[in-house]
Amino acid sequence: MxxxxxxxxxxxxxxxxxxxxxxxxxxxxxxxxxxxxxKIRGIGHMCQQLATQSKGVVCSSGGNAGMAAAYAARQMGVPATIVVPSSSPQVVIQRLQDQGAAVKVIGKVWDDANAEALRLAESEGLTYVPPFDHPxxxxxxxxxxxxxxxxxxxxxxxxxxxxxxxxxxxxxxxxxxxxxxxxxxxxxxxxxxxxxxxxxxxxxxxxxxxxxxxxxxxxxxxxxxxxxxxxxxxxxxxxxxxxxxxxxxxxxxxxxxxxxxxxxxxxxxxxxxxxxxxxxxxxxxxxxxxxxxxxxxxxxxxxxxxxxxxxxxxxxxxxxxx
Missing domain, CATH: 3.40.50.1100 (Rossmann fold)
Structure with a gap:
């Protein structure tokens, strides 16, 4: 690696x-x-620390954090689910899918998407990757x-x-x-x-x-x-x-x-x-x-x-x- x-x-x-x-x-x-x-700096670092043995990562992001999580997950060979709000442009959704991520569109703003990402992390045992709030x-x-x-x-x-x-x-x-x-x-x-x-x-x-x-x-x-x-x-x-x-x-x-x-x-x-x-x-x-x-x-x-x-x-x- x-x-x-x-x-x-x-x-x-x-x-x-x-x-x-x-x-x-x-x-x-x-x-x-x-x-x-x-975003790849922090998210890549976090994925390497926490997600090497993971069933997959889940990230809530209207764009850049999701792209970084999808990229890092693909490099590590683990599945990525990216939850985006409906305000995200189609170009972002397409690029996330091109990176091999599963994309879910939930809610109007990031906060809505984040609630769903936290729920998925809990219910499916995925590694939650927050877009900005983590040491x-x-x-x-x-x-x-x-x-x-x-x-x-x-x-x-x-x-x-x-x-x-x-x-x-x-x-x-x-x-x-x-x-x-x-x-x-x-x-x-x-x-x-x-x-x-x-x-x-x-x-x-x-x-x-x-x-x-x-x-x-x-x-x-x-x-x-x-x-x-x-x-x-x-x-x-x-x-x-x-x-x-x-x-x-x-x-x-x-x-x-x-x-x-x-x-x-x-x-x-x-x-x-x-x-x-x-x-x-x-x-x-x-x-x-x-x-x-x-x-x-x-x-x-x-x-x-x-x-x-x-x-x-x-x-x-x-x-x-x-």
Whole structure:
């Protein structure tokens, strides 16, 4: 069996984004993982720890976590059942089936699908793979930062890390990874879209809250409740977490700009990260004194996305721009 299922992904400098941000921008290209997103790091790690002798794995996911679980299960030769909400695009269901997974469509949002996944784990003796809330996942995701530190080399430390938050698994992994490489004080800009903003809502309320509904088109950010560990990190960790929002329109515009400039198509969830640069949000944080000026290099985690293709991009344009 391979040591792990994820790749050491490229770290690229973006000249156009650097110009826009006024500092060097590095892109950690997690979209080039075999499952299409960073999720394979944590989910691959978890499956190797827990599922080698399993009757099968079950995962609830509107996209990327399911793709990662299906990929890892296929590599390990165990069956995978992926439970998705009805909001998942057909392209995702098809890709999951292509990986050899059985797909069940249950409920309207991820929380509904997750209840069914937990039921199946119990009734059929399957290994439950959560999409974001588990220490083994965060441990796997933390590997992003050790790769970045190795790529940048000694003496180069980012001024901030920009990432998207759905349920908070990537945030937990990156904060852990920053500690692992001795960069605990580097701030993390945690991006969400309006309408899929469970971390931002929790930060404003001072406690973990559950959103009434997911109204954003960034369906892969669509957890109604952020994981407690991500919230804890946002409150009192040694790593500053800046919770910020962009609109769906801004996230979509970022997806299109990135496609034009970098020739890479990512999904709306990832567009939220890119929008931190394209909308001038980073400059605003500097003006407010929440980020230093001048700023050391910015690291953007291009988290990826298996739920986007040209047809889906056109659908989003039609929905958001009519």
């Amino acid at each position: 391979t040591e792990h299922f994820h790749l050491n992904t490229p770290l690229l400098e973006s000249v156009s984004m650097s110009k826009c941000a006024g500092t060097t921008v590095y892109l950690k290209m997690e979209n080039s993982q075999p499952s299409g997103s960073f 083994l996942l965060w441990q796997g995701h933390a590997s992003i930062m050790s790769e970045v530190a190795a790529s940048l080399g000694p003496g180069v430390k980012p001024g901030a890390v920009v990432l998207s938050v759905g349920g908070g698994g990537l945030l937990c992994g990156v904060v852990q990874g920053l500690k692992d490489v001795g960069w605990a004080e580097v701030p993390v800009i945690a991006m969400e879209t309006v309408g899929a903003d469970c971390l931002n809502a929790a930060v404003k309320a001072g406690r973990v809250v559950t959103l009434d509904d997911i109204t954003s088109e960034a369906k892969c950010l669509g957890a109604k409740t952020v994981c407690r560990q991500a919230f804890e990190y946002s409150q009192n960790g040694e790593t500053p977490v800046l919770s910020e929002l962009v609109t769906d329109e801004q996230a979509l515009h970022a997806v299109e700009t990135f496609l034009n400039e970098e020739r890479v198509l990512v999904e709306m969830a990832c567009g939220a990260t890119l929008a931190a640069v394209y909308t001038g949000l980073v400059h605003r944080l500097q003006q407010e004194g929440r980020l230093p000026t001048p700023l050391r290099p910015l690291l953007l985690i291009v988290c990826g996305g298996s739920s986007i293709d040209v047809e889906q991009l056109n659908n989003l344009r039609n929905k958001l721009r009519t």
